[in-house]
Amino acid sequence: MVKSPLNVPQLAVDAARAARMLSEVRDARLAGRRTALAHRPVIEQSWERTLRRGVDPENGVRAGLLSPDEVRRRREESPLRDVLPVLREALLPVADAARHIMVVAGEDGRVLWREGCSTVLRQADGIGFELGADWREDVVGTNGVGTAAVVGRPVQVFAAEHFVRAHTAWTCAGAPITDPRSGRLLGVVDVSGPLDTVHPATLAWVGSVAKLAEAALRERHTGALEGLRAVAAPVLARIGGRAAVVDADGWTAAVTGMPYTRRIALPGPPAPGRHRLPGLGPCTLEPLAEGWLVRSCDGTAEPEAPGATRIVLDLARPRRWSVTVTGGAGRWSRELSPRHAELLYVLAVHRAGRSASGLAQDVFGDPARRVTVRAEMSRVRRYLGGLLEHRPYRFREQAEVAVLLPDDPKDLLPHSTAPAVTGARATGAVGR
Numbered sequence: 032m033v034k035s036p037l038n039v040p041q042l043a044v045d046a047a048r049a050a051r052m053l054s055e056v057r058d059a060r061l062a063g064r065r066t067a068l069a070h071r072p073v074i075e076q077s078w079e080r081t082l083r084r085g086v087d088p089e090n091g092v093r094a095g096l097l098s099p100d101e102v103r104r105r106r107e108e109s110p111l112r113d114v115l116p117v118l119r120e121a122l123l124p125v126a127d128a129a130r131h132i133m134v135v136a137g138e139d140g141r142v143l144w145r146e147g148c149s150t151v152l153r154q155a156d157g158i159g160f161e162l163g164a165d166w167r168e169d170v171v172g173t174n175g176v177g178t179a180a181v182v183g184r185p186v187q188v189f190a191a192e193h194f195v196r197a198h199t200a201w202t203c204a205g206a207p208i209t210d211p212r213s214g215r216l217l218g219v220v221d222v223s224g225p226l227d228t229v230h231p232a233t234l235a236w237v238g239s240v241a242k243l244a245e246a247a248l249r250e251r252h253t254g255a256l257e258g259l260r261a262v263a264a265p266v267l268a269r270i271g272g273r274a275a276v277v278d279a280d281g282w283t284a285a286v287t288g289m290p291y292t293r294r295i296a297l298p299g300p301p302a303p304g305r306h307r308l309p310g311l312g313p314c315t316l317e318p319l320a321e322g323w324l325v326r327s328c329d330g331t332a333e334p335e336a337p338g339a340t341r342i343v344l345d346l347a348r349p350r351r352w353s354v355t356v357t358g359g360a361g362r363w364s365r366e367l368s369p370r371h372a373e374l375l376y377v378l379a380v381h382r383a384g385r386s387a388s389g390l391a392q393d394v395f396g397d398p399a400r401r402v403t404v405r406a407e408m409s410r411v412r413r414y415l416g417g418l419l420e421h422r423p424y425r426f427r428e429q430a431e432v433a434v435l436l437p438d439d440p441k442d443l444l445p446h447s448t449a450p451a452v453t454g455a456r457a458t459g460a461v462g463r
Contacts, residue, residue, distance in 0.1 A: 118240060208245060347437050376451070396449075396450045
């Protein structure tokens with residue numbers, strides 16, 4: 032007997048009938064009985080994976096929730112935070128009116144954001160669809176978040192197409208969001224609600240919004256490369272031989288003496304010094320702003336060994352704080368936010384380094400605020416890159432670090448209430 036797969040988008044006009052038919056298919060599939068109807072291929076394949084993982088169809092598995100601090104840390108570090116305005120503008124007005132919620136999960140299936148209809152949010156709590164919950168397919172079975180992540184395309188899961196019984200009163204449509212620079216999965220955006228809210232256009236809608244988010248990420252990347260190109264131009268003009276300036280992922284901003292290549296494969300993670308790169312052979316890597324200077328060592332123009340890098344933290348001018356780096360890649364500067372000025376000041380004073388707890392105590396007076404410190408240091412490392420190390424956080428030993436201070440110790444970062452800064456102002460011991 033040839034089984035006929037149920038076409039959920041067509042049946043969505045009669046949600047109750049579709050739900051009954053899917054429930055019969057679900058019961059028969061779990062009991063090992065043959066039926067005339069079958070799940071769609073994408074759902075059947077997901078069920079096969081789920082059964083192999085041993086997920087309980089009656090109760091499922093609820094992994095422990097992430098702590099609120101861990102959720103905040105992951106939000107701060109997730110590239111998806113940059114496209115939340117796109118997702119909210121495109122999804123929330125309709126989702127709220129249609130009794131849906133918008134859920135954004137990270138690459139590992141953990142729920143990081145959840146917004147929309149308040150009644151549905153409370154219902155979602157009842158099935159563990161909460162902030163910090165793990166909704167990977169091999170944890171909670173077939174669902175819009177986990178299954179979309181596995182198959183790498185938008186997926187709609189309706190009623191008893193869900194593997195776990197408690198989820199069969201829901202309909203959800205999820206779409207993966209990938210990094211346009213690397214193709215790496217960043218997470219999944221999902222719209223979910225009670226099964227009577229199913230609509231045949233929901234899947235296309237969510238998939239289109241995911242593409243909008245990827246386009247926004249691509250535009251941000253293009254803008255970042257343009258900024259790096261402006262820094263690269265004077266550096267490349269001063270050096271001979273074959274060289275390129277790339278961002279942290281190897282995407283090329285500018286080249287000299289060599290054909291343009293869209294992307295250069297960097298070692299992971301990149302570090303200053305000599306490396307053998309695919310297609311280029313022996314090269315040296317030197318930190319440059321938010322990227323790297325790649326200089327060929329192919330013998331046609333042997334570069335000098337990178338000299339000592341000098342880092343100058345300028346805190347002498349009121350509210351014009353900056354960091355300037357001078358090394359083999361030339362000289363470049365970046366203005367600092369008040370928080371980054373505080374953090375780099377502490378690291379300049381404590382060259383042996385500080386743990387996340389130590390920095391939290393120095394800056395906030397609370398060693399428990401490690402999540403905030405890690406998020407801020409992640410941003411600092413975007414432009415100082417290989418010049419900073421972590422565990423503990425510190426400047427690289429090979430770098431020479433100097434701090435330019437105001438004439439009057441009381442003028443050191445006058446906005447700051449960080450204990451490390453206020454203590455230095457009070458004692459007059461503002462630097463080494």
